[in-house]
Amino acid sequence: MGRIPTACALRHRNIQIVDSSCVFCGEVEESVDHLFTGCFLASRIWQHLSSWCKVQSFFAFSFKDLLDIHKFVGLSGKANDIFHGIIIIGCWCIWRARNLQKFQNKKARFEEISGEIKALGFLWAKNRAKIPSLDWDRWCKFF
Structure with missing residues (x-):
């Protein structure tokens, strides 16, 4: 951890940042934890x-x-x-x-990010x- 160059991480490396607030909400300093878990936009995406x-x-x-949440959601195998x-x-x-x-x-925009996740996820899966038998309709229903 600590390698993602958020404003907080850059500041810790003594790199001057003009505005270190989260680009999405502007409410707190941009850290890895805030950007991916604490920010309203990220929380909405995960929900x-x-x-x-x-x-x-x-x-x-x-x-x-x-990164560990998949171990606790009740899915198994390929899912x-x-x-x-x-x-x-x-x-x-x-x-x-x-x-x-x-x-x-x-x-x-929430809609664009969510759509991109589904599209890239489909291509990856x-x-x-x-x-190979996976089609878009089945993917949109998550199997």
Whole structure:
């Protein structure tokens, strides 16, 4: 941990940051834990994904908790592996949305991030998780 270059991590490396507040909410300093678990946008995304994947709603207190959440949602086998992949893809999409907002002034939208997670997740599951029979309709229902 500590390698994701959030404003907090950069400040700890003695890199001057003009505005260290979260680009999504602007309420607190941008840290890994806040960006991926504490920010309202991230919380909303995780609640949406838990509903879509038909697992109990969860709240992660830290980034590490988020990466381990798949162990506690009651899925097994391939579904559990795919849920873990969706969490990782979700982190990537949140980070990407953060960078687009911070560096290109493209406002992050919940709908776009959620849609991107589902689309990238589908491509990953179909091609890398070796589920060639998976189609979009079945994916949208999470099997």
